[in-house]
Amino acid sequence: MSLSIQHLNKTYGSGAQRRQVLKDIDLEIGDGEFVAIVGRSGCGKSTLLRLLAGLDREHEGRLLHDGVPITGTDLRRGVVFQDHRLFPWLTVAGNVMLPLAELPLPAAEKHARVLERLARLGLADHVDAYPKAISGGMAQRVAIARALVNRPPVLLLDEPFSALDAITRGRLQQELLGLWRDEGLTVVIVTHDIEEAVLLAQRVVVLDRSVRRIQSVDLAHPRRRGDPAFGALHDRLLAEFHDDLAPTA
Numbered sequence: 001m002s003l004s005i006q007h008l009n010k011t012y013g014s015g016a017q018r019r020q021v022l023k024d025i026d027l028e029i030g031d032g033e034f035v036a037i038v039g040r041s042g043c044g045k046s047t048l049l050r051l052l053a054g055l056d057r058e059h060e061g062r063l064l065h066d067g068v069p070i071t072g073t074d075l076r077r078g079v080v081f082q083d084h085r086l087f088p089w090l091t092v093a094g095n096v097m098l099p100l101a102e103l104p105l106p107a108a109e110k111h112a113r114v115l116e117r118l119a120r121l122g123l124a125d126h127v128d129a130y131p132k133a134i135s136g137g138m139a140q141r142v143a144i145a146r147a148l149v150n151r152p153p154v155l156l157l158d159e160p161f162s163a164l165d166a167i168t169r170g171r172l173q174q175e176l177l178g179l180w181r182d183e184g185l186t187v188v189i190v191t192h193d194i195e196e197a198v199l200l201a202q203r204v205v206v207l208d209r210s211v212r213r214i215q216s217v218d219l220a221h222p223r224r225r226g227d228p229a230f231g232a233l234h235d236r237l238l239a240e241f242h243d244d245l246a247p248t249a
């Protein structure tokens, strides 16, 4: 098992302000698996991803990566957010280099790794550009290159394509699938978009404080939105959201 979530509970605040955001979550994510987490706004998706990343350490229950408790961020888990979070005063290459800064590697080796990652993400011609000079889609590619520069086995993404136009989003979705396939990554992606989840993932987890449903998506890639089986899965998952809106008696 790559990632293991056992009896996870998460609360924010204390006293009268105390709020349970994640409740008794159990989820096992296998090596090389592609999992999407969907759910309505505020259901705890980002909280769960931050815990897996080790960006937030306060929780009850167990979070394991390869059987070892997650106690902080780790170069074995790359993270990508909705906003690229690039440093404007560093070039594209400088930003991608950052995770390697503390590693005991020769500078030439670090440089080679950065260039290889940038080439893989189609950014070979933009190595020396500054973030403000590149498009939003390119900036998000840089963020992915940075997350993967140390060749982590796990990639965690929180709404990585939500701010992009439809065409750029489609390209980056395919790019992500290619990376997953070629590099044997374990991918966990948080998304609002059920269609994106069904397009990409092997399993879709519907979160609503607890795990509400886990849906396998046994469709071969490339998946087509027009495929009836795709539509059926999409509608089944969407129904979980509609239940939330149903008036309670």
Ligand SMILES: Nc1ncnc2c1ncn2[C@@H]1O[C@H](COP(=O)(O)OP(=O)(O)OP(=O)(O)O)[C@@H](O)[C@H]1O
Pocket (backbone or CB within 6 Å): 012, 013, 021, 039, 040, 041, 042, 043, 044, 045, 046, 047, 048, 192
């Ligand atoms: N640092 C924090 N302190 C207190 N409450 C928080 C904190 N971070 C998140 N919350 C609350 O916890 C709940 C879950 O937030 P979270 O960001 O995980 O939801 P989400 O599913 O990612 O939502 P969205 O789809 O809007 O991104 C929300 O009600 C949010 O207001």
Ligand SMILES: [Mg+2]
Pocket (backbone or CB within 6 Å): 045, 046, 047
């Ligand atoms: Mg969120």
